[in-house]
Structures are given as C-alpha cells and as structure tokens.
Amino acid sequence: MNSSLPLTASCGFPGNSDIYGIGIRTGYYTQALAVYFSNFFVLSEAKNLRAVNGLFLLALGIVAAIYAYNAATTYAIEVFILLQTGLCLGLVSIMEGTRYSSKYLPVQKERLILRTILMNWGMGYNLWFWWRGLDSLMGTPCGTYVLYVVRVDMYGPVRTVMKAFAVVVLVWRTLFTTAWDAGKTIWDVRMRKARATFVELAHQRKNVKPPVLFVSIAVQTDEVPEHSDVRVAPKVTNVSCVKTNTPDVENIGSLQLSAQGPRQPLQSSTQQDAAESHGGTSEASPKPSPKPDLDFEIIKEAENYLDEVFRPYSPVKPRSKEKHGSSRPRLSKPQSFSKVFGIYLPDAHYKVAVKRTIMASFADCNTRRMKDTLSIHSQALQLRLRQWPITVDRMLDKNMHHPSPDWHALAIASDVQLTQMSYTRPRRVWMLLAAKGFVVIVLLILQIELAIGWNGIYGLSGLNTVGQLIPLILGIGGLVQVLWEKWCHVRNGIRASQVEAEKKRLSKYEEAMEQYLEWKKRL
Numbered sequence: 001m002n003s004s005l006p007l008t009a010s011c012g013f014p015g016n017s018d019i020y021g022i023g024i025r026t027g028y029y030t031q032a033l034a035v036y037f038s039n040f041f042v043l044s045e046a047k048n049l050r051a052v053n054g055l056f057l058l059a060l061g062i063v064a065a066i067y068a069y070n071a072a073t074t075y076a077i078e079v080f081i082l083l084q085t086g087l088c089l090g091l092v093s094i095m096e097g098t099r100y101s102s103k104y105l106p107v108q109k110e111r112l113i114l115r116t117i118l119m120n121w122g123m124g125y126n127l128w129f130w131w132r133g134l135d136s137l138m139g140t141p142c143g144t145y146v147l148y149v150v151r152v153d154m155y156g157p158v159r160t161v162m163k164a165f166a167v168v169v170l171v172w173r174t175l176f177t178t179a180w181d182a183g184k185t186i187w188d189v190r191m192r193k194a195r196a197t198f199v200e201l202a203h204q205r206k207n208v209k210p211p212v213l214f215v216s217i218a219v220q221t222d223e224v225p226e227h228s229d230v231r232v233a234p235k236v237t238n239v240s241c242v243k244t245n246t247p248d249v250e251n252i253g254s255l256q257l258s259a260q261g262p263r264q265p266l267q268s269s270t271q272q273d274a275a276e277s278h279g280g281t282s283e284a285s286p287k288p289s290p291k292p293d294l295d296f297e298i299i300k301e302a303e304n305y306l307d308e309v310f311r312p313y314s315p316v317k318p319r320s321k322e323k324h325g326s327s328r329p330r331l332s333k334p335q336s337f338s339k340v341f342g343i344y345l346p347d348a349h350y351k352v353a354v355k356r357t358i359m360a361s362f363a364d365c366n367t368r369r370m371k372d373t374l375s376i377h378s379q380a381l382q383l384r385l386r387q388w389p390i391t392v393d394r395m396l397d398k399n400m401h402h403p404s405p406d407w408h409a410l411a412i413a414s415d416v417q418l419t420q421m422s423y424t425r426p427r428r429v430w431m432l433l434a435a436k437g438f439v440v441i442v443l444l445i446l447q448i449e450l451a452i453g454w455n456g457i458y459g460l461s462g463l464n465t466v467g468q469l470i471p472l473i474l475g476i477g478g479l480v481q482v483l484w485e486k487w488c489h490v491r492n493g494i495r496a497s498q499v500e501a502e503k504k505r506l507s508k509y510e511e512a513m514e515q516y517l518e519w520k521k522r523l
Contacts, residue, residue, distance in 0.1 A: 011456045013141070014457075015452070019063055020081050021468045028089060034482050035049045039437075042482050053089050053092070054111075060085060060089075064079065075144075080451060081448055083122075088444040090119060113185070127166040134159065142456065151450075294412065310391060367404070370395060371392060373411045378391060
C-alpha cells in the first residue's frame, strides 16, 4: 500500500478505544516517562510508580491472553501494539538503583516474583506471536506495516529476523535474569534466620546497661556484741581488681576481695535480683545468647577475609624481547596479540584456578555456600568474569591454611561492605544511560503511533469512553508529580542524594548494620 494514498474503510478497521485508544495510550506513555524520570532523577518516587507499572503490565498480559484465545477474530497489528506497549513499560521498570544508591539492594521477594512472571510471560508471548501467532491472526486488508528502521511488511523478511531475536531474548532471559532472580530469592530465604540473629545481637548491644556494682567493706574489729545482727567479715589480707569480659559489655571491671575464706566475686544488682528470685542462691540461670558465629568480632574478621580475597589481580606478564640496537622493547606474540585485540590470555596459574573453581562445586556445604556468597558479592562489585576463578582460588588457599569463616557471617559482612559503596559510574555514564533510555522510549512510542496510522486503524482519536480516563489520569498525574518534585529540588538547591538519604526507610537489618559500623568506628 502506498502511504501517500488516503486510507479508506476498506483498507483499515475500527480499533478498540478501551484497549489502545488515545487516552489509554497517553496514560501508558506518560507512565513510562514518569518511571524513567524517577529512575534517573527522583528515585524516591520510583517505588510507588513501579507498582503502578506492574498493574499496567498485568492488565496488558490479561488482554494479550484474550487476544490469543480469540486469534481468529483479532488483527495481528493489535497484538503488536500490545507487545510494544508492554516493552515500553517493562524496560523502564527493571532498573533497581541509580548513581545515588548504595550497592546493597535489599531483596523484595514479591516484586521479584511478579517481575519474573510478567517478563517471562511477555517473552514467551513474543515468541508465540512471531512463530505461530501471525499465522492464526488476521492481517490488515491492505498490508500489515510496522516500523523497523524503515517501513516494512510484518509478514515479510522482518518476521524471520524477529523469530531468531525472540528465541535469543527468551533464552537469555531464562538462563540469566530469571535464574539470578530465583537465586536471590532462595538466598534471602536461607539468610532469614541468620539476619534475625544478627538483628537480635545488635538490639542486645544497643539496650545493654553497665551493671551497678555493690562493694561490701569489711571492718576489722576484735570485739563483737553478743546479740548483734551485724556480721563482721574476716580479716582482709589484700584487695585485687580483676577485669572480666561479658558478651554484652566489654572491659567491665569487677572487684574481688580475697579473705581467709573462699573468694566470692561481687555481683551486680541484676545478678542479685536473679539470685533472690531463685531462693536466695547466688547462681542464676543464664539467658540463651545468640549464635556465637555472628558476633560483631566475627563479622569484622569476615570483612578482612573479603578484603583479602577480592584484592585486585594483576597477572604476571611475560618478559618482552628487546630488539637489537633499539631502546624500545619488542612485545612477544601473545602479549602483542592481547594488546591489539584486547583479549585476555590466561597464564598457568589462571588455568589451575579455573580447574579448582570447577572442583569447588563439589566441596563441603560451607565451602559451597561461601562460594555462593562470593559470587553475589562479585556481581554487586561489578567485577569482570575473568577474575572469578582467581577469587575462588584465593578462598580455597585461605581455607587450607586458616579456619574458614561461617558463610552466614561472610554474607552479613558482604552486606555491610556493600552498604558503604555507591555506584562507581561517573556522571557522564549515567547521562548517556539516561539519554539512551529516553531515545528507546521515544522510538517505541513512534513505532506504535506509525503502526496505527499505516494500518488504517480509525475510531481512536476521541475520549468518548470512561475507561480511557483512569489510565490517562494515573499516567499524567505520576509524570506531573515527578517533574514538580524535581523542580522543587532544583529551586531549593537540594541534591538528589540528600533527598534519597532522608526518605529512605531503614529496615531492622539495615539498622543493625548501621549499629555495627558505629561499633567498628569506636575500636
């Protein structure tokens, strides 16, 4: 069909304004832009907007299922519009942090599960659409045209390209993103008890009060009244000061008086009350304490363990051969190949580390859990994949010569270190990412609008139905809220990092990590 010819009713069809009318589409577009701006500039508003995005994606998924069920009476271009709208909303929702955020990202299991279901459903539906859906859906009477760089027919060669692309995207999503989300969810369940114990330990340290010591002074006398209620202690020979360490209070001195009788340590007021409640005896039943492998000192040792394991790796380069009569050294063939093409060539030590990394997958339970912890820490640090075998090799060497820390303590130490790290990407990189995201959103919007115009879909230009008003109000309201808050910050000279720090609500586990860091500063 020639785009210069006027469209008639015979070449197009009436669209469904309750699904992709002008109000619905405007609401989707403004909602995507609102989440985009909040991700990069006003992160404090992103959480609520992402929740609305999830509801929009859920609604699109239900409509897509209905279209697939009624494929014989549904036009292919209608399903294409839904897919591109879902892609526009989905791309702006998967960002979890900005340059103001720390590298510690708490796991939100409900959000991960919902995101995994929606994204996998979208990828699977996209695969069905290009492989089988186009054969069962109806084509536009005068040709089904879409924008892929240029104006192309959906049933032409572009379908073959999109078939391969749909398979690659689904495999990549399933093998990496879905597996990573599932792994983080399982890891959060495994660490639940350990984190609760760490929070309990921090709470005990925060609420502990130094005990009040009562010292009995013995007075030496030779005469004792016959009917006196006062007991005189035996003659005191010496006084000594002994320091004791308790799990709650460190370096608290307790006095001991040594007399002719057996030595009795002085008791605090809390110990005396406990003794009186047990029939006047000085022995009180001790309260159960948290696990000893999650004490603050153990966490600090685990931090030192991480620092040693993740120190930078610099491979030993082979000696270069000097050219005769020239002061400039000549590179060997492997070294020059690596320098020109930027390819890392492993040395002998690296090959051994790769073998040991593979064998570590069959080690004992604690070693495997430690390996999982280091893997999560490495992903958060955004280290290169080639450094992973060296990291595992260092872990195995340290475990051979020193007692290995418990993997629970290692995981908590990893979280503590990540809370003190921010995204290291410079500002220009974030600006490039923001520009790229904005261009992608604009291209998707342009693709949808051109598809409606090229395929002659009419009846979508008016707000004549009530169903279009709700998405329209939600989308425009969210975008106005984000832009207004950003304008207030700029006008008042408030930095985005300050706003994020003020509005961030710390969980009990994050408060416990803050208390640990304060304890660490006092050392």
